[in-house]
Amino acid sequence: DPEEVEREKMVVLQEIKLTEDTPEEHIHDLFNRSFWGDHPLGVPIAGEEGTVKAFSRDKVLDFFARHYRAPRMVVAAAGNLRHEEVVEVVEACLGHLPEGGGELQRRSPERVEGGLKVFEKELEQVHLCLGVRAPSHTDPRRFPVMVLNTLLGGNMSSRLFQEVREKRGLTYSIYSFFNTYADAGVLGVYAGTTPEELPEVLELISKELKELREGRLSEGEVAVAKEYLKGGMVLSLENPEGRMARLAKNEIYFGRYIPPEETLREIDGVSLEKILEVGEEFLDGSRPCLVMLGEVQGGELPPL
Incomplete structure (x- = not known):
């Protein structure tokens, strides 16, 4: 639903502003950007305002299709449960996910200069x-x-x-x-x-x-x-x-x-x-x- 995507974008944008208005949290985002440079580890968890605003329903679906694949997922559960029942639920909910996709391309962060x-x-x-x-x-x-x-x-x-x-x-x-x-x-x-x-x-x-x-x-x-x-x-x-x-x-x-x-x-x-x-x-x-x-x-x- 495109409208639901827009509503969630507004929630994320509010979270970004809230973090920026909380200096004891915002300093960690600023530090990570400086420490890790242009590596993905330097990007705030909530993203950046311009990136979030540019999201569309098609972009979200494309990202999901490319990355949310069965070989790349781990499902963990703990508590009062039975293994067989958990497997049944996971298969029913996630069994449709496509196979393949290969290994994710990951680059190690370069050594940080002080x-x-x-x-x-x-x-x-x-x-x-x-x-x-x-x-x-x-x-x-x-x-x-x-x-x-x-x-x-x-x-x-x-x-x-x-x-x-x-x-x-x-x-x-x-x-x-x-x-x-x-x-x-x-x-x-x-x-x-x-x-x-x-x-x-x-x-x-x-x-x-x-x-x-x-x-x-x-x-x-x-x-x-x-x-x-x-x-x-x-x-x-x-x-x-x-x-x-x-x-x-x-x-x-x-x-x-x-x-x-x-x-x-x-x-x-x-x-x-x-x-x-x-x-x-x-x-x-x-x-x-x-x-x-x-x-x-x-x-x-x-x-x-």
């Missing part, structure tokens, strides 16, 4: 994202980087949260993130602060990254971070939606079922030495990608 981008906007706070390249979702080094991310800013006991927010009160929100994809990854930091306190916040982030790169951490810190990660994973398994997402992701990335026990063993196997290795490799001192949104006084920024 740099600074400032998007001026009249806001009370400056929102920033800083990131470096990291392992992909299929790279075994992702496990020590997961622990490294937890130590850096992955929870309320992390270094950034304690040093920047709790001890000094320079931000309301600060955290690190580790996003993995099929052939790439990014380790980053988000913070929101006032323009006046921005230089000190950047300096503290740089200091914590340098300390981790130089291996200034203890066995005790590592043990606590590993227990936090394992606890979070076990809790996620209590939710059928979490189990379902895990099933689908493992099938897409690895082509097999990965028992939770296997992942827990991988986390347990992360040693201090492995964290030092990935810290030295990925926090190697090369200039990170830094993106800021707000009123920034560039002349007062410390070097990173």
Whole structure:
């Protein structure tokens, strides 16, 4: 129905505007565009206003026909169900999808060059994202980087949260993130602060990254971070939606079922030495990608 397509376009356009009016979310779109460049990973999930406006019923149907093919789809289900019944429902609903289509053409993102981008906007706070390249979702080094991310800013006991927010009160929100994809990854930091306190916040982030790169951490810190990660994973398994997402992701990335026990063993196997290795490799001192949104006084920024 062409009218239904137009109605949905209006919904998506409103979502795009809502994100742009929410700086703590919009900064991530701006960062991804800067970090990944013209690669599809740099495009916002909701798309861009001009692209959405150009959609038509025919374009949507053409995209569906080209990409939504049986060999390219994974159906995952979890909860109070019977396998045979799920298969029957899937066959009834999706059995008409065409076979073939071949492998999707995918290009790996090129290595990111560091740099600074400032998007001026009249806001009370400056929102920033800083990131470096990291392992992909299929790279075994992702496990020590997961622990490294937890130590850096992955929870309320992390270094950034304690040093920047709790001890000094320079931000309301600060955290690190580790996003993995099929052939790439990014380790980053988000913070929101006032323009006046921005230089000190950047300096503290740089200091914590340098300390981790130089291996200034203890066995005790590592043990606590590993227990936090394992606890979070076990809790996620209590939710059928979490189990379902895990099933689908493992099938897409690895082509097999990965028992939770296997992942827990991988986390347990992360040693201090492995964290030092990935810290030295990925926090190697090369200039990170830094993106800021707000009123920034560039002349007062410390070097990173």
